[in-house]
Amino acid sequence: MGEVVLSEAALYGPQTQRALNNFTISDQKMDGRFIRALLLVKQAAAEANRHLGLLPTAKAEAVIRSAERLAGEEMMCHFPVPMLQTGSGTSTNMNANEVIARLALLEGIELSANDEVNMGQSSNDVIPSALHIASAIQISTEVIPALVRLSEIIESVAATHRHVVKTGRTHLMDALPIRFEHELKAWSSQINDNIDRLTTSLDRLKKIPLGGTAVGSGVNCAPGFVEQAVQALNVRSAVKFESMDSAYKGLSSIDTVLETSGQLKTCAVSLMKIANDLRWMNSGPHSGLAEIRLQALQPGSSIMVDKVNPVIPEAVCMAAARVIGNDLSITIAAQSGNFQLNTMLPLAANDLLNSGELIANASVVLGEKAVGPMEVLEDHMEEPLSKTPVLVTSLTPHIGYMKAAAIAKKAREQNRPILEVALKETDLDPEFLTRLLDPRYLADGGRG
Numbered sequence: 001m002g003e004v005v006l007s008e009a010a011l012y013g014p015q016t017q018r019a020l021n022n023f024t025i026s027d028q029k030m031d032g033r034f035i036r037a038l039l040l041v042k043q044a045a046a047e048a049n050r051h052l053g054l055l056p057t058a059k060a061e062a063v064i065r066s067a068e069r070l071a072g073e074e075m076m077c078h079f080p081v082p083m084l085q086t087g088s089g090t091s092t093n094m095n096a097n098e099v100i101a102r103l104a105l106l107e108g109i110e111l112s113a114n115d116e117v118n119m120g121q122s123s124n125d126v127i128p129s130a131l132h133i134a135s136a137i138q139i140s141t142e143v144i145p146a147l148v149r150l151s152e153i154i155e156s157v158a159a160t161h162r163h164v165v166k167t168g169r170t171h172l173m174d175a176l177p178i179r180f181e182h183e184l185k186a187w188s189s190q191i192n193d194n195i196d197r198l199t200t201s202l203d204r205l206k207k208i209p210l211g212g213t214a215v216g217s218g219v220n221c222a223p224g225f226v227e228q229a230v231q232a233l234n235v236r237s238a239v240k241f242e243s244m245d246s247a248y249k250g251l252s253s254i255d256t257v258l259e260t261s262g263q264l265k266t267c268a269v270s271l272m273k274i275a276n277d278l279r280w281m282n283s284g285p286h287s288g289l290a291e292i293r294l295q296a297l298q299p300g301s302s303i304m305v306d307k308v309n310p311v312i313p314e315a316v317c318m319a320a321a322r323v324i325g326n327d328l329s330i331t332i333a334a335q336s337g338n339f340q341l342n343t344m345l346p347l348a349a350n351d352l353l354n355s356g357e358l359i360a361n362a363s364v365v366l367g368e369k370a371v372g373p374m375e376v377l378e379d380h381m382e383e384p385l386s387k388t389p390v391l392v393t394s395l396t397p398h399i400g401y402m403k404a405a406a407i408a409k410k411a412r413e414q415n416r417p418i419l420e421v422a423l424k425e426t427d428l429d430p431e432f433l434t435r436l437l438d439p440r441y442l443a444d445g446g447r448g
Contacts, residue, residue, distance in 0.1 A: 011078045013098035013113060019091035025084045030092050030346060031353040035079050037134035038096050039067040040236055041126055041210065041229075042117060048228035049119050058109060063117055066103035070096075083350045087336065087343025089127035093118070120221045120229075124251050124341055125212040131349040135260060136205040136239050138356040139198055146363040147198075147267070151191040153367035157374070158184035165443045166291060166381035167388055172280075174388050177439035180376065187277070190270040191363075197263045205260055206241050209250020215340040216248030254342050257352055258334040264355040265327040268320035271362055275313035275320070278370055282310050293375040312370040319362040326351040385439040387411065391418045394436045394446060399426055 004017045043064045050060035069075060078099045081091045097113035104111045111117055164180040210233075211226035213219050218226075226243050234240045244250040284290035300309035329351050333344035342348075385391075389408035396404045403426075411421045419437045423430060435441055 011099040011102040012080070012095050013102065015094040015113075016081060016091065016098055019081045019085055019095070023082045023085045023091070026082055028083045028350070029076075030079060030081065030083050031134070031350050032073070032076050033134045033138060033353050034130055034349045035076060035092075035096070036071050037137065038092065038126065038130040039071050039100075040133060040233060041121075041130050042096060042100060043067045043236060044210075044229040044233035045119065045121055045225075046117075047232035048225050049222075051228045051232075052222050052224055054222060055116060055119060059104070059111055059116055062104035062107060062109040062111060063100055065107075066100040067096075069103060070099060083346050085346055087345060087347075088123050088341060089345045089349075090123035092346065093121075093123040093126050120211070120213075120225045122213040122220075124214050125209050125216075125247065127345045127349075128250055128254065128342070129208040129210040131254070131257060131345060131352070132205050132208045133233070133237070133239075133241065134349065135257070135352050135356065136202060136241070137237065138353060138360075139202055139205065139260070140239050142360040143264075143267075143356050143363075144195055144198055146360040147191050147195050150363040150367040150371070151188045151195070153372045154184050154188040154191070157371055157376075158182075158188070161376050161378075164376060164378050164381060165385065165439045167384060167390075174384075174390050176390055176393060177385060177388075177443040179443045180381070182443075183277075187270075187274045190273065194263065194267045194270055197266060198260070201256070201260045201263050204256040206239060207244040207250075207256075208241050209244045209247040211243065212247025212251050216246070216251050218247065248340065252337045252340050252342055254330075254334050254337065254345070254348055257348050258330055261327045261330040261352055261355060264352075264359050265324055267359045267363075268323035268355075271359070271366060272317050272320040275316040275366065275370075278313045278374070279310045282313075282374075290380045291377055293377060294370055295373040297369065310370075312365055316362045316366050316370075319358040323355045323358050326355045386417045386419065387415065389418065391437050391439065391442065392422070394442055395422065395426070395428075395433075398428060398436070 001018070004014045004021070006014065006017055010017070046055060046060040046063035049055035050057055070078065079092070079095055081095050085091045094113065097117040100117050101111040101113040158181040162179065162181040165177050166180050166183070168175040168178040208230070209216070210229055211218055211221045213221050230241055230243055278292070278294065281289055281291040282294045285293065294310050294312070296308045297311055300307035300311075330348050333342070333348040336342055336344040389412050392404040392408045395407070407418065407421050407425050410416075410425070411418045414421070419434060422428070422433055422437060426433065
């Protein structure tokens with residue numbers, strides 16, 4: 001294919017340089033978490049080949065040491081291949097092989113990037129394995145802990161304000177009273193369901209097709225390699241992986257990646273729901289709902305004095321929108337499995353890891369900068385409750401729908417408390433009537 005010119009400072013070799021020359025659509029690089037997962041695969045493969053007697057100990061240890069050095073943030077500059085590259089990720093795989101070999105050479109150990117660093121492997125099984133590894137580690141160590149913390153913060157705020165009763169709303173219109181605690185616990189229940197969904201997806205994400213080599217049949221992969229490589233991988237990873245039941249499936253299909261993306265999309269929708277509720281509850285403060293006051297973090301306008309906006313919920317909504325968009329691109333990528341290989345692996349890897357990062361970070365800031373420090377304005381919640389016509393709902397079993405509607409209409413037109421009108425318009429016992437129209441009685445479902 002002719003000669004290529006390499007920078008003197010480059011650790012990579014000609015195959016990486018060819019990729020840089022060819023792939024100029026975007027300069028977005030592969031996610032660092034993916035690169036680190038790929039380096040874990042290289043270490044595990046070297047250890048397996050050493051154990052099987054296929055790679056001399058000195059060379060295996062050189063691969064392991066080089067991969068360890070390359071995992072540092074300052075070394076990511078040596079992985080310049082753009083994300084929009086060959087769909088198998090071959091260029092990134094060879095990038096890793098070349099820089100590992102180059103570092104070993106600087107130590108005086110000569111390694112072949114193809115024959116030794118890549119021994120028993122193919123880009124077609126290494127790249128989807130690294131994808132699963134990177135995402136499983138991120139979901140386990142970043143996303144789920146962030147969601148757990150958000151749920152804990154919501155539950156704590158709910159418990160602190162369990163005595164507060166407010167107007168419920170359906171269609172954005174006044175509805176029956178509810179406890180503020182129950183409104184917040186609906187949020188934490190959403191988050192807990194998302195944790196359960198992601199935990200279920202992890203069971204499949206932890207299965208990798210390493211050893212399938214080029215098409216899934218395992219050609220050029222020595223007997224025992226898979227078992228030894230997975231064992232070596234698990235020594236280095238906090239997440240424990242296992243071999244996929246069908247390597248053919250693992251190379252040609254990214255259904256589990258799509259499933260995980262879908263779970264992250266559901267997380268995004270949940271976060272957007274919570275964020276928008278916070279925005280409505282915070283609205284005003286003088287002409288809106290003003291049920292809560294979010295922490296003032298920055299000026300809200302370059303011209304309107306004393307304006308403070310709900311910036312954290314807004315940022316969370318934008319993060320959620322990006323995750324939803326990522327899921328669409330991953331859906332399209334998942335359809336690109338033709339025969340024995342999916343050819344959109346780099347795109348799927350980057351978008352999935354981006355979604356995980358956004359969900360984790362959005363959960364942290366929503367909990368720590370919005371829900372946790374928000375001020376609950378109890379007086380603003382209680383004041384309109386006595387006058388809301390919806391309170392007459394509890395009277396309908398005793399006086400009928402039409403009579404209750406007439407009381408509600410009169411109270412609304414005369415701007416009088418429901419109880420005051422009902423005392424004059426019905427012959428119900430005043431004590432019984434007072435209990436029926438108590439917002440707390442209604443908030444507890446008409447019990448107690």
